[in-house]
Amino acid sequence: MYHEVAEELIQDILANKYTDKLPTEKELVEQYQVSRNTIRKALDVVFAHGMLRRVRGSGYYIIKKPLQSQTVLNLSIGFDKNSMVSGGPLRSKVVLFDVIEADDELARRGNVHVGEKMYQVVRLRYLKDKLYSLEESYFPRAVVPFLSQESVEHSIFSFLKEAYQITGNTSENYVHMQALTARQAELMERRKDEQIMCLDGINYLASGKVFNFSRTYFAYPDLALYYHTQSLDI
Structure with a gap:
C-alpha cells in the first residue's frame, strides 16, 4: 500500500501540486486513509527518490529543480x-x-x-x-x-x-x-x-x-x- 501512496505523492510533486512543503503526517494519514506507519514508509520512498528534504521538527520540503533547466x-x-x-x-x-x-x-x-x-x-x-x-x-x-x-x-x-x-x-x-x-x-x-x-x-x-x-x-x-x-x- 505504501508504494501506491509514494507513487501518487511523486506524481503530485511533479505536477506541482505541492511546490514548497508536503502536508503533515497527520494530514496525509487523513488524506489517504491509511496508518501513520504506511505514510512514513511512503515518505521514505519519496525521500529516497530525491524529491524531498527532511527538516527535523519542521517536516518535508520539496526539492526544487534547477532554475536554469526546464x-x-x-x-x-x-x-x-x-x-x-x-x-x-x-x-x-x-x-x-x-x-x-x-x-x-x-x-x-x-x-x-x-x-x-x-x-x-x-x-x-x-x-x-x-x-x-x-x-x-x-x-x-x-x-x-x-x-x-x-x-x-x-x-x-x-x-x-x-x-x-x-x-x-x-x-x-x-x-x-x-x-x-x-x-x-x-x-x-x-x-x-x-x-x-x-x-x-x-x-x-x-x-x-x-x-x-x-x-x-x-x-x-x-x-x-x-x-x-x-x-x-x-
Whole structure:
C-alpha cells in the first residue's frame, strides 16, 4: 500500500501540486486513509527518490529543480517510469519490437549470457510533442516471458508490475557520450557520428536477476541530470 501512496505523492510533486512543503503526517494519514506507519514508509520512498528534504521538527520540503533547466531527469526515480517524468507522461512511437539473442556486446552491457533470448524494444519517446529520447531496451525472456504490443506502446514497467509483479530492487546507471550510428541518426534526425548524451541502465530483481537493461539517447533541449545522495558513516 505504501508504494501506491509514494507513487501518487511523486506524481503530485511533479505536477506541482505541492511546490514548497508536503502536508503533515497527520494530514496525509487523513488524506489517504491509511496508518501513520504506511505514510512514513511512503515518505521514505519519496525521500529516497530525491524529491524531498527532511527538516527535523519542521517536516518535508520539496526539492526544487534547477532554475536554469526546464526539464530534469531524476536518476533517483528512473527514467523508464514515464508517469514520473516531469511534464509527462511520455508518448512512445515503437520503431522495433522483436525477439533476439544476445550477442557479445549485449551480453556485456546487460550482464546476461551470450545467446540468451530477449525482447528488444526500440522506441522514440516524446515529451510535449518534442523528441525526448531514443530508447533501446532489452528484457530477458527467462524473467519476462511475454510482452504485449500494447505494453510497449505505453508503459512497459507498469505492465510488468501488473502481469508478473515485477518491480525493480536495484539499478545501475552509467551516463556517457556516445556517437550515433547511421540508423540512430536517421531516427533522431541528427548527424551520423554526432556525440550525444546517453544513459545505460540495468535493472535487477531482489534475486539479483536482470529483468531489463537499456540504452537511452537524449534529444530534449535544456535537459539536466539530477541524483540524490545521503551521507554515510564509513
